[in-house]
Amino acid sequence: MNKVNASAEEAVADIPDGASLAVGGFGLSGIPGALIDALHAQGAGSLRIVSNNCGVDGQGLGVLLACGRIARVTGSYVGENKEFARQYLSGELEVELTPQGTLAERLRAGGAGIPAFYTPAGVGTQVARGGLPWRYASDGSVAVASAPKETREFRDSTYVLEHGITTDYALVRAWRGDAHGNLVFRKAAANFNPLAAMAGRVTIAEVEELVEPGTLTPDDVHLPGIFVQRVVQLTPEQAADKQIEKRTVRA
Template identity: 85%
Template sequence: MNKVRGSAAEAVADIPDGASLAVGGFGLSGVPAALIDALYARGTTGLRVVSNNCGVDGRGLGVLLAAGRIARVTGSYVGENKEFARQYLSGELEVELTPQGTLAERLRAGGAGIPAFYTPAGVGTQVARGGLPWRYAPDGTVAVPSPPKETREFGGRPYLLEHGITTDFALVRAWRGDRHGNLVFRRAAANFNPLAAMAAGVTIAEVEELVEPGELAPEDVHLPGIYVQRVVTLSAAQAADKPVERLTLTASSARGTVRS
């Protein structure tokens, strides 16, 4: 039952080239940076990543992306990552963009053992018709288009069929966790972390604070340990490293208040 590993490097050591990987985080909030850095140091490549976004230049998944280690991304947001856009438009990276709520539900469905579900999101758009560029050719033409989606009516309203997502591994970050893998997420860091953890065959969690079994009240646990196979404890410096994707200063900042 003790799922704690001695280091991030040990925890990701068996992730092979070409693995599918669900990664928690939204922008730079709740991103498992230590595990991503360990995967980068290991040299793993050809990764097929499922994440809301792909980090930013030099941070989060952006580290793997800049090194050419990611082959495919399923996500909903390009964000501030210029290298992501460059690789996509040049045909170096395959990208499946999907509505954010649909992405969340696809991960949840995969974790719950639901193979597919119907949703109204995307009805009447190119998401339904197909033809969205998953991969560009070097000359700018579409090399791999998205397929059309099955449509069905319920109560006189059309819905699209979306497939649940499962992955080989997941990397997530939690505020607190115990040796059994029970996790608590803090505020916005909850984002995609529980969903990513549910969808994977092997989930690896980095935690800011490790506690003993029984210290977490059952009602406080956001993700039960059955979904988590490995736990890594962050150092104080790693736990405190929480960058802001875009910092916006207001007049009040002159009086000591910063809003982001």
């Protein structure tokens, strides 16, 4: 039952080239920064990432992206990451853009064992019709495009079929956790971390505060330990290292 690993390096040591990973976080809020840094040092490449966004230049998943270690991204937001946009438009990176709510539900469905579901999001657009550019050629033409998706009528409305997502691994960050893998998230970190954790076959959680089993009451737990295989306790310095994408202050 004790799922605690000695270090982030130990926890990610077996992630191979070509692995698929669901990565938690929303912007830079709640990103598993220590695990990402450990994976960067570990050296795995050709990674297939599922995450709301791909960090920013030089931070979060942007560190792996800048080193050419990511082959494919499934996400909903390109954001402020110029290198992400450059690699996508130049044909170096395959990108499956999907509506944010759909992405969240695809992760949850995969973790719950639901193979597919119908949603109104994307009906009447290229999301349903197909043709979204997944990969560009070097001359700017579309090398790989999305296929049309199945649609169906329910109660006089049209819905599009989306498939659940499961990944080889998941990397997440929690505010508190215990040795059994029960996790508690705070604020915006609760947006995608629990869903990413559910989708991973092997889920690795970095926690800011590690508590003894039994400390967290069932009502406190946001994600039960059945979804988590490895836990890493952050140092105080790592726990305090929380980046901000944009800081705006008064003159």
